[in-house]
Amino acid sequence: MYAEERQQAMADLVAQRGRLSVNALAVEYDVTTETVRRDLSALERAGILRRVHGGAVPATALTALEPKLGDRDLAHADEKDRIAKRAVALLPETGGSVLLDAGTTTARLALMFPRDRQLTVVTNAVPIAARLAGSPTVDLHLLPGRVRRTTHAAVGEATVAALSRLRADVAFVGTNGLSVGHGLSTPDHDEAATKRALVKAAHRVVVLVDSSKIGQEHMVRFAEVADIDVVVTDSGVENADRAALERLDIEVVVA
DSSP states (O other): OOHHHHHHHHHHHHHHHSOEEHHHHHHHHTOOHHHHHHHHHHHHHTTSEEEETTEEEEGGGSOSOOOOHHHHHHTTHHHHHHHHHHHGGGSOOTTOEEEEOSSHHHHHHHHTOOSSSOEEEEESBHHHHHHHTTOTTEEEEEOOSEEOTTTOBEESHHHHHHHHTOOEEEEEEOOSEEETTTEEEESOHHHHHHHHHHHHTEEEEEEEOOGGGBTOOOSEEEEOGGGOSEEEEOTTSOHHHHHHHHHTTOEEEEO
16 A cells, blocks of 8 residues: 555545554554654645644544533433443542532433442532532532533633532542643633633542543643543543553543
């Protein structure tokens, strides 16, 4: 296969799967990793894809577009269910306090809260508050702020100010993208400010993220990788990405 044909095939495959590692592309096309890196560099210069740690993503991976809540809930639903189930084990014991970020995976976690312990829960997510409002074992607090139509999350100065006065045992945080180089990121500035405040308001930070978002980079960083303690993801996570996180003393839990 000529270089041009191989590069076109690589571009098509990355576009189809969303993200591929250098090693996987080397096996797929029976070439060396150095050849793959040269091909990816050529495709990046042409604006067809973007190089990320250990591989490549489509050029649209760094984007300001944000899917609506319903679309996000349907995407990778099985993986999100498994992630939420594993995250239950990271909840504090009875009497503990939890910050729950807005998101489709954190919403699944809210449905799985154990009935055998009393927990104080603070959230900025209207759907999560609705799910927990009737629970006899949850002391629920809904943060103030402007509710975004896209995420149904309270954001803004009032939300950030309320979080600045809190210190919870653990925060469960969602993200649109996670990479070692860029950290945790999201397209919206107000959403990022609220997530940043959530991270700062907890003794322990657990990120719930399906593997399709690992390697993604969005416009606004709200936390460095060093700011988090645990990443719960699914079995689609690349070995190289998992190893990179673990080298930074981050616990990676694979659902």
